[in-house]
Amino acid sequence: MIRAQDLDELLDSSRQDVLSVALDTDPRRPEHQVVKPAYRIYFRNATRRLLRTVPRRQREAVRENLLRILARLEDPPQGRGLAIFAAPGLWSEFVLPVPLPNRIRYGRPDLISVLWAADEYEPVAILAVDQRRVRVLRMYLGGTTLVDADEFVLDTSDWKFKSGAMRPAGRKSGMNVSRGRQADPFDARVAAQIERFWRGAAEAVVEFLRGQRIDRVVLAGTDDSVYAFKTLLPETLQPAIVGTVHLSPPMTLVEIRRRVLPVALAAEHQRETALVADLVQQAAGRNLAVVGRTATLGALVRGQARLVVADRGAPGEVWWCNACAYASVHAERCTHCGGPVERVELAHVLPLMARRHGAGLELISSGAAVLLSRHEGIGATLRYAISAPAAEG
Numbered sequence: 346m347i348r349a350q351d352l353d354e355l356l357d358s359s360r361q362d363v364l365s366v367a368l369d370t371d372p373r374r375p376e377h378q379v380v381k382p383a384y385r386i387y388f389r390n391a392t393r394r395l396l397r398t399v400p401r402r403q404r405e406a407v408r409e410n411l412l413r414i415l416a417r418l419e420d421p422p423q424g425r426g427l428a429i430f431a432a433p434g435l436w437s438e439f440v441l442p443v444p445l446p447n448r449i450r451y452g453r454p455d456l457i458s459v460l461w462a463a464d465e466y467e468p469v470a471i472l473a474v475d476q477r478r479v480r481v482l483r484m485y486l487g488g489t490t491l492v493d494a495d496e497f498v499l500d501t502s503d504w505k506f507k508s509g510a511m512r513p514a515g516r517k518s519g520m521n522v523s524r525g526r527q528a529d530p531f532d533a534r535v536a537a538q539i540e541r542f543w544r545g546a547a548e549a550v551v552e553f554l555r556g557q558r559i560d561r562v563v564l565a566g567t568d569d570s571v572y573a574f575k576t577l578l579p580e581t582l583q584p585a586i587v588g589t590v591h592l593s594p595p596m597t598l599v600e601i602r603r604r605v606l607p608v609a610l611a612a613e614h615q616r617e618t619a620l621v622a623d624l625v626q627q628a629a630g631r632n633l634a635v636v637g638r639t640a641t642l643g644a645l646v647r648g649q650a651r652l653v654v655a656d657r658g659a660p661g662e663v664w665w666c667n668a669c670a671y672a673s674v675h676a677e678r679c680t681h682c683g684g685p686v687e688r689v690e691l692a693h694v695l696p697l698m699a700r701r702h703g704a705g706l707e708l709i710s711s712g713a714a715v716l717l718s719r720h721e722g723i724g725a726t727l728r729y730a731i732s733a734p735a736a737e738g
């Protein structure tokens with residue numbers, strides 16, 4: 346799992362000798378079910394290319410670290426994605442339940458892949474509802490955890506049905522059902538109990554979501570249950586419901602996860618696409634948004650950017666001043682401190698820049714990335730609308 350604290354430490358690290366490796370180690374892929382899995386072949390080939398770019402006096406240390414990582418890859422990794430950050434005296438490993446695009450970099454820690462995964466698979470609350478049980482599951486990075494405290498079970502021992510009103514054998518006959526639930530005093534009573542139970546569960550769910558700061562909810566259950574439970578959730582929560590999945594009891598965790606994940610991902614992609622469409626439109630009207638590398642970097646280093654939106658595979662190289670976390674498209678000295686700059690991949694320094702300059706970072710893929718590719722794969726919403734100085738920073 347990704348802990349924000351670990352990422353922050355890496356992001357804040359001033360080390361420039363870190364090997365950052367992201368791999369798709371998904372054991373379900375046939376090319377990973379052979380003696381030499383594809384990610385290991387990728388790693389070997391990529392490291393050979395990488396070593397050629399490392400300055401000669403650092404090469405031996407890098408080679409040692411590469412061997413450490415290679416040894417680690419001898420054991421098939423547990424998850425479907427693996428990220429490793431390694432340097433002398435540093436080893437940080439993230440095993441993820443989702444594949445990461447293969448990538449290897451040397452220099453400052455390269456967090457773009459891990460950050461993208463965290464973005465793509467933001468936490469979702471799943472409410473698995475049936476008549477006697479409401480389970481609240483937290484799905485993060487495609488994995489689900491059952492939150493014990495938030496499993497609500499209707500305790501039928503409290504039902505206290507009058508003697509003689511106990512359900513006789515055969516009451517479930519077709520004829521009986523056709524009379525309708527409310528027409529039957531027994532069933533009406535049960536329905537009222539269930540509704541009361543759901544109402545209580547709904548209140549607790551709202552509390553739980555508030556505490557967890559999860560703003561995405563998927564409902565799972567039979568059509569009837571999901572519909573009824575949804576109407577019991579408050580108006581304010583309705584926009585957070587990004588999808589429903591129809592499942593019959595018993596709903597196993599595996600089944601819930603398998604069915605909910607595509608719904609959650611589709612919702613996330615839809616949200617990203619809407620975000621980019623909005624950004625592009627606002628930028629066209631010069632209304633608190635910019636697109637393209639020059640304008641976005643300019644806004645970022647002026648502290649004007651509120652949220653940077655970028656293609657995860659984004660986008661080209663920039664001149665970078667390590668002292669100021671300052672990047673520009675053109676300048677060959679730092680326009681901030683006048684110090685030396687180096688040519689770096691924007692994706693590599695973007696997370697650090699966003700953090701230093703107080704902007705959020707949203708990494709996108711799929712359809713949203715296609716939409717943004719017309720604008721060099723990057724843009725930002727702005728805090729205020731002061732126009733950029735003529736000379737871009």
Ligand SMILES: [Zn+2]
Nearest residue numbers: 666669679682
């Ligand atoms: Zn500088």
